[in-house]
Amino acid sequence: xxxxxxxxxxxxxxxxxxxxxxxxxxxxxxxxxxxxxxxxxxxxxxxxxxxxxxxxxxxxxxxxxxxxxxxxxxxxxxxxxxxxxxxxxxxxxxxxxxxxxxxxxxxxxxxxxxxxxxxxxxxxxxxxxxxxxxxxxxxxxxxxxxxxxxxxxxxxxxxxxxxxxxxxxxxxxxxxxxxxxxxxxxxxxxxxxxxxxxxxxxxxxxxxxxxxxxxxxxxxxxxxxxxxxxxxxx
Numbered sequence: 001x002x003x004x005x006x007x008x009x010x011x012x013x014x015x016x017x018x019x020x021x022x023x024x025x026x027x028x029x030x031x032x033x034x035x036x037x038x039x040x041x042x043x044x045x046x047x048x049x050x051x052x053x054x055x056x057x058x059x060x061x062x063x064x065x066x067x068x069x070x071x072x073x074x075x076x077x078x079x080x081x082x083x084x085x086x087x088x089x090x091x092x093x094x095x096x097x098x099x100x101x102x103x104x105x106x107x108x109x110x111x112x113x114x115x116x117x118x119x120x121x122x123x124x125x126x127x128x129x130x131x132x133x134x135x136x137x138x139x140x141x142x143x144x145x146x147x148x149x150x151x152x153x154x155x156x157x158x159x160x161x162x163x164x165x166x167x168x169x170x171x172x173x174x175x176x177x178x179x180x181x182x183x184x185x186x187x188x189x190x191x192x193x194x195x196x197x198x199x200x201x202x203x204x205x206x207x208x209x210x211x212x213x214x215x216x217x218x219x220x221x222x223x224x225x226x227x228x229x230x231x232x233x234x
Contacts, residue, residue: 037061
C-alpha cells in the first residue's frame with residue numbers, strides 16, 4: 001500500500017496543483033483535502049494518513065495550531081508545512097508544534113515529493129532557505145544555553161548527527177552497523193535527554209549547538225548547489 005496524504009490548503013487552485021503533482025507518483029495517494037485547520041484536524045482523526053501537507057495561513061484554525069493538534073492526537077502522522085512564509089518566527093513555531101518539515105511554496109515539485117517520502121519514513125526536511133534562517137536565529141540565541149548533549153553517550157552522539165542530517169532509522173542502522181531496534185532505542189534516549197519530541201526539533205537543536213552543519217554531505221537540509229540544474233516549481 002502506498003503513502004496516504006492529506007492536503008490542507010485554502011486556495012483551491014493551489015490544492016489542485018499539489019494533488020496533481022503528488023498523485024503523479026505511483027506510490028502516493030491523496031486521501032483527503034481540507035481548506036481550514038479545523039477541518040484538517042477532523043480529517044486526520046478520521047483517516048490517519050501517513051503525511052499531512054499543511055499551509056500556515058488557514059481560516060478558523062491556523063496551520064501552526066492545526067499541526068499541534070494533529071501531532072497530539074495522531075502522533076503517527078507526519079506534518080509537513082508548505083507555505084509562503086519564510087520568517088524565522090513561523091519556522092520555530094512550526095518546529096515547536098511538532099512539524100517534521102518546512103518547505104516554501106517556491107520549492108521544486110521534486111523536493112515536495114522527496115519531503116513527503118522522507119517524513120513518512122521518520123525523517124526531517126527543511127527548505128534550504130529555511131535552514132539558513134534557522135542558523136541566523138540560533139546564532140543570536142546560543143550563548144549561555146545548557147549543553148544537554150553532554151549527557152549523551154558517544155554512540156548516541158553518532159546517532160544524533162545522522163538523524164539531524166535527515167537519516168532514517170534504517171539508514172542509521174546501516175551506517176553504524178546496528179539493528180533498527182537498537183537505533184530506535186538510541187533515538188528514544190536522545191529525545192528524552194535533549195527534551196525534544198520530533199526529529200525536526202533534533203535538527204534545530206543540532207544546528208543550534210554546532211553538532212551538524214547544513215553543508216555536510218547527505219544532509220536533508222543541505223542548500224542546493226549553484227551548479228545543480230533548475231527544476232520546475234509547483
